[in-house]
Amino acid sequence: MERSDCLKAAERFEEEGKIEEAISLLKECRESYPDFLVARLYLAKLMFKTGTWEEALQEVNFILSKSPNTLGALKLKGEILHSHGRLMEAKETYLRVIFLDPFDEEVSRRLQEINEELEKAVRQETIKEEVPFEFEETPSLSHEEPLQEQVAVQPASIPGKEEELKPEGESPEIPEEPFETESMALVLLKQGDVEGAEKIYRSLAAKNPPYREKLKTVRIIKKLYQLLEEFNVQGKSGRVSQ
Numbered sequence: 001m002e003r004s005d006c007l008k009a010a011e012r013f014e015e016e017g018k019i020e021e022a023i024s025l026l027k028e029c030r031e032s033y034p035d036f037l038v039a040r041l042y043l044a045k046l047m048f049k050t051g052t053w054e055e056a057l058q059e060v061n062f063i064l065s066k067s068p069n070t071l072g073a074l075k076l077k078g079e080i081l082h083s084h085g086r087l088m089e090a091k092e093t094y095l096r097v098i099f100l101d102p103f104d105e106e107v108s109r110r111l112q113e114i115n116e117e118l119e120k121a122v123r124q125e126t127i128k129e130e131v132p133f134e135f136e137e138t139p140s141l142s143h144e145e146p147l148q149e150q151v152a153v154q155p156a157s158i159p160g161k162e163e164e165l166k167p168e169g170e171s172p173e174i175p176e177e178p179f180e181t182e183s184m185a186l187v188l189l190k191q192g193d194v195e196g197a198e199k200i201y202r203s204l205a206a207k208n209p210p211y212r213e214k215l216k217t218v219r220i221i222k223k224l225y226q227l228l229e230e231f232n233v234q235g236k237s238g239r240v241s242q
Contacts, residue, residue: 003036037063095224122186194222
């Protein structure tokens with residue numbers, strides 16, 4: 001079967017509601033013409049439509065490995081990632097779309113939705129961090145016990161010993177900076193402070209290796225913002241919500 005015939009036949013199947021038949025046909029076409037990217041993108045769309053999103057994502061990634069600026073593949077990737085809660089990756093993908101097509105209103109709307117979801121997630125995470133432990137019942141004092149027994153006796157200070165307890169030049173320990181959290185990094189991203197977010201993720205990645213992937217994502221976003229500013233994209237399309 002010729003390449004063009006694959007697409008026509010698959011489209012007929014879809015129109016008739018035979019989605020599985022269309023997918024099977026496009027998979028056969030993929031075997032015969034692995035670099036026929038239009039057919040593979042069509043296949044990815046049908047896979048996503050039927051719920052096999054991981055396979056759809058694999059197809060999209062293959063297309064982008066061959067042709068990184070394929071808008072249809074980028075949009076579909078953003079939609080797949082967004083629908084499965086991978087918000088930062090989806091935002092990164094949609095920013096690439098805006099870079100290539102500043103006037104895409106649909107993608108701008110989706111970016112706004114992602115920003116709102118990230119803001120909500122930050123608020124929820126902040127509430128969790130404000131109450132980091134469970135409150136326990138405070139034991140009540142027994143009425144039978146005299147109050148004097150509850151008072152701890154403080155040792156009297158001994159003249160001449162205070163200097164030994166406080167060596168000269170030694171200062172009390174300063175508590176570790178409490179603001180280097182992922183929640184704070186997300187707040188900074190929302191505010192457009194990508195460098196501040198990058199600094200926090202760099203610190204987190206040094207202590208916890210799984211944060212290295214997120215650090216890579218933040219660096220990509222930083223580069224994209226720099227490119228957008230360079231080409232004055234925001235001035236042409238209206239400001240993209242950050």
